[in-house]
Amino acid sequence: MGEKLICNNKKAFHDYFIEEKFEAGMVLKGTEVKSLRLGKGNLNDSFALVREGEVFLHNLHISPYAFGNRENHDPERMRKLLLHKAEINRLYGKIREKGYSVVPLRLYFKNGCIKVELGLAKGKKLYDKREDLKKKDQKREMAVALKERNK
Template sequence: MGEKLICNNKKAYHDYFIEEKFEAGMVLQGTEVKSLRQGKANLNDSFAMVRNGEAFLHNLHISPYDFGNRANHDPDRMRKLLLHKKEITKLFGRIREQGYSLVPLKLYFKNGMVKVEMGLAKGKKLHDKRQDMKEKDMRRDVSQALKDRNKSRE
């Protein structure tokens, strides 16, 4: 078995410099897993916090399961992240530094288990975002020019 992507957080790469990535498990209810298998999740505006030596993921929206009953889950509840104690203390130390955040980058199934890829991120300023957009535009223009050049040779 491999990895099956559930959802991505493209906005995180636009808003933050991702300095370090790591994988974590999550404590989920049964209807949440069924809903994730249908691909109904949204990582936008979600973040993680460390509280009392435990890591929690906030604002992860998992839509209610279509065929669920009254025991269906709350879509926006706080979910516990499964990390080793050493990882949590390391992250807590880095988060306390000014400007660092813990941001989910993608949600996926790995060997039947739901995993979340977290990133230790530092916020971008407006001029950094503009610079990234300029570089992206230049790369697109260069690739387009190369493509046109190759077509004219044929």
């Protein structure tokens, strides 16, 4: 059946070095799933924390379902992530080290289930961000030069 992207977090790749990726399921309510099927999710400024052996996703915004009633969900509620115990222990060990955090990279459907891709990230300094922008500009200039040369 494949994967269908709901939303991704482009800012995470700009602000962090992604060292490792994990795939996790999420505990959701019915109206949240219906809203995500309409593409109403936003990963900006969201992060994951490990508490008491469980991983929770904070600041994931899922817009309220338009046709929901009073049982509609809170858009900014904390959501539990489903990971294997070994993965949770690995994340917890890395998070305790200085400078590491867990950020969601993308939210997608996989075989009918909603999954979130988490990245074990280390923050970039300002000069790292500038260097990335320079590399991006150089690639763009090379592509334009190649296109002009092939005409």
